[in-house]
Amino acid sequence: MSERENYVVADMGLAAEGHRRMDWAWQYMPVLRLIREREGGRRPLEGRTVGCCLHLEAKTACLLEAMRDLGAAVAAAGSNPLSTQDAICAALADDGIHIFSKHGMSAAEYEENLRKMLAWEPDIIIDDGCDTVAMIHESYPELAPKILGGCEETTTGIKRLRVMDSEGILKFPMLAVNDALSKYLFDNRYGTGQSVWDGIVRTTNCVVAGKNVVVVGYGWCGKGVASRAAGLGAHVIVAEINPHRALEAHMDGYRVMDLLEASETGEIFVTVTGNTKVLRREHFERMRDGVLLSNAGHFDVEVWAPHLEEIASRIYDARDNIRTYETADGRRLHLLGEGRLVNLAAADGHPIEIMDTSFATQLLSALYIAGGAKLEPGLQRVPDSIDDSVARYKVESLGLKLERLTPEQEKYLNDWRE
Ligand SMILES: NC(=O)c1ccc[n+]([C@@H]2O[C@H](COP(=O)([O-])OP(=O)(O)OC[C@H]3O[C@@H](n4cnc5c(N)ncnc54)[C@H](O)[C@@H]3O)[C@@H](O)[C@H]2O)c1
Incomplete structure (x- = not known):
C-alpha cells in the first residue's frame, strides 16, 4: 500500500480557473444541488471515505464536492489520462479533496495514482470502468472487508463486474448505476x-x-x-x-x-x-x-x-x-x-445537464450504501425508488408536468378481471 499523500496534481496555480469551471457546471445541475441542499443538514456521509476513479472534469468535481459537503472524506483518481483537466484537479485539491491525476499521465502513473487513492482506504467506491475494483481484488484484498459497497458508472465496467460476479469472486456489493434508467437512457444515448x-x-x-x-x-x-x-x-x-x-x-x-x-x-x-x-x-x-x-x-x-x-x-x-x-x-x-x-x-464530455442525472443517481446510490442497506456481495441493481426519484426531480427542475392516474385508472391497471 502506498504512503498516504494529500494530492498529486500538475499545477496548484490553476485552482482559480478550476473553480470558475465548476461554478459554471453547478449552475446547470439542479438535481445534484437539490440533493445536496436536502441532505446537507444530516451529513449522511460523515465518517465515511469515498474512493473514486472518474473522469476528472467540472461535472465530476461537482459530485465530489457534493459528497464532501455531505460529510465524506473524498479521494479520487482520474479514470483516463486525456479526460483529466489539470485546473479541475487543482481546484479540488484546494477544496480539501485528495486528488491524484495529471492530464496526459502515463499508464504507470495512472496505476500509481489509483494506488494513492486506495491508500485512503475507502468505505465506498465509485468506479468508472472497474479498474479500481479489479485492483482491489488483485492487489489489495485486505481493503475489501471494510468496503460497504460501490457504484459502477459505465457499460464496460458492468461487463467486467458481471464476469467477476459470475465467477463468485466479488467481495462486496456493487450497484450497477449504468443500468439505471435515469443513467443509460440519457447519458449513454443523448450524452x-x-x-x-x-x-x-x-x-x-x-x-x-x-x-x-x-x-x-x-x-x-x-x-x-x-x-x-x-x-x-x-x-x-x-x-x-x-x-x-x-x-x-x-x-x-x-x-x-x-x-x-x-x-x-x-x-x-x-x-x-x-x-x-x-x-x-x-x-x-x-x-x-x-x-x-x-x-x-x-x-x-x-x-x-x-x-x-x-x-x-x-x-x-x-x-x-x-x-x-x-x-x-x-x-x-x-x-x-x-x-x-x-x-x-477531445472535448468536455457529456453535457452538464445530462451528468446532473447520472451523478444524482451516483450520489443517491452512495447515500443508500452509507445508510446501512443490507446488500449481499455481488452486482446489484440500483433500487427503483432511487431511479424514479432522480427522474422526478429532473422533471420538476425542468418545470414539466406529469399526468396523474385517476383512482379509476389505477384500479383498472391493477385488476385482471376488467
Ligand atoms: N463516450 C462516453 O462518454 C461513454 C458513455 C457511456 C458508455 N460508454 C462506453 O461505450 C461503450 C458502449 O456502451 P453502450 O452502453 O452503448 O453498450 P451496449 O452494450 O448498449 O452497446 C454495444 C453494442 O456494440 C455491439 N458490438 C459489440 N462488438 C461489436 C463489433 N465487433 N462490431 C460491431 N458491433 C459490436 C453490441 O452488439 C452492442 O449492440 C462501452 O464501452 C461503454 O462503457 C462511453
Whole structure:
C-alpha cells in the first residue's frame, strides 16, 4: 500500500480557473444541488471515505464536492489520462479533496495514482470502468472487508463486474448505476450522442453534413451517435454483430453493412462497442485518404492503433489531438484523441445537464450504501425508488408536468378481471 499523500496534481496555480469551471457546471445541475441542499443538514456521509476513479472534469468535481459537503472524506483518481483537466484537479485539491491525476499521465502513473487513492482506504467506491475494483481484488484484498459497497458508472465496467460476479469472486456489493434508467437512457444515448460530435468537430473543424459516417455498435451510445450524426446531415451507416440491433438500425433509416464494406465508403468512423480490435488492419487497408477515426467506447482498444503503426510509412501530429498515419500509397488516416473516448479526450464530455442525472443517481446510490442497506456481495441493481426519484426531480427542475392516474385508472391497471 502506498504512503498516504494529500494530492498529486500538475499545477496548484490553476485552482482559480478550476473553480470558475465548476461554478459554471453547478449552475446547470439542479438535481445534484437539490440533493445536496436536502441532505446537507444530516451529513449522511460523515465518517465515511469515498474512493473514486472518474473522469476528472467540472461535472465530476461537482459530485465530489457534493459528497464532501455531505460529510465524506473524498479521494479520487482520474479514470483516463486525456479526460483529466489539470485546473479541475487543482481546484479540488484546494477544496480539501485528495486528488491524484495529471492530464496526459502515463499508464504507470495512472496505476500509481489509483494506488494513492486506495491508500485512503475507502468505505465506498465509485468506479468508472472497474479498474479500481479489479485492483482491489488483485492487489489489495485486505481493503475489501471494510468496503460497504460501490457504484459502477459505465457499460464496460458492468461487463467486467458481471464476469467477476459470475465467477463468485466479488467481495462486496456493487450497484450497477449504468443500468439505471435515469443513467443509460440519457447519458449513454443523448450524452454520448451530442458530445462525440462536439469532440470530433472541435478537433477537426470539419463538416459532418453530407459525409458518410460509420457508427460501429448500435447500443445505447451508438443510437445517440447515429441520431445526432443524422441530425447534422450525415449519411449514417451502422455496423453491428447483433441481429436485433442491426434491424433496429435498419428500421431507424440507416444503412447496415459489415465493416469491410463500410471501410470503403466511410469518411468518419466512430466505434462504440465496448469490444476490442474493432477497426483493424484489414479495415485500414481499404479506407480512403483523409478518413477520421474516433472511438467513444470506454477503452482505447477499439481502433487498434498498433495496426495503424504497422501500415504507416510516416506518422505525425496533423493538429492538436490528431495523429496521422500516412501509408506508402499516400493515404492519410487520422486518429483522434489517441483512440480514447473522443468526447472526453477531445472535448468536455457529456453535457452538464445530462451528468446532473447520472451523478444524482451516483450520489443517491452512495447515500443508500452509507445508510446501512443490507446488500449481499455481488452486482446489484440500483433500487427503483432511487431511479424514479432522480427522474422526478429532473422533471420538476425542468418545470414539466406529469399526468396523474385517476383512482379509476389505477384500479383498472391493477385488476385482471376488467
Ligand atoms: N463516450 C462516453 O462518454 C461513454 C458513455 C457511456 C458508455 N460508454 C462506453 O461505450 C461503450 C458502449 O456502451 P453502450 O452502453 O452503448 O453498450 P451496449 O452494450 O448498449 O452497446 C454495444 C453494442 O456494440 C455491439 N458490438 C459489440 N462488438 C461489436 C463489433 N465487433 N462490431 C460491431 N458491433 C459490436 C453490441 O452488439 C452492442 O449492440 C462501452 O464501452 C461503454 O462503457 C462511453
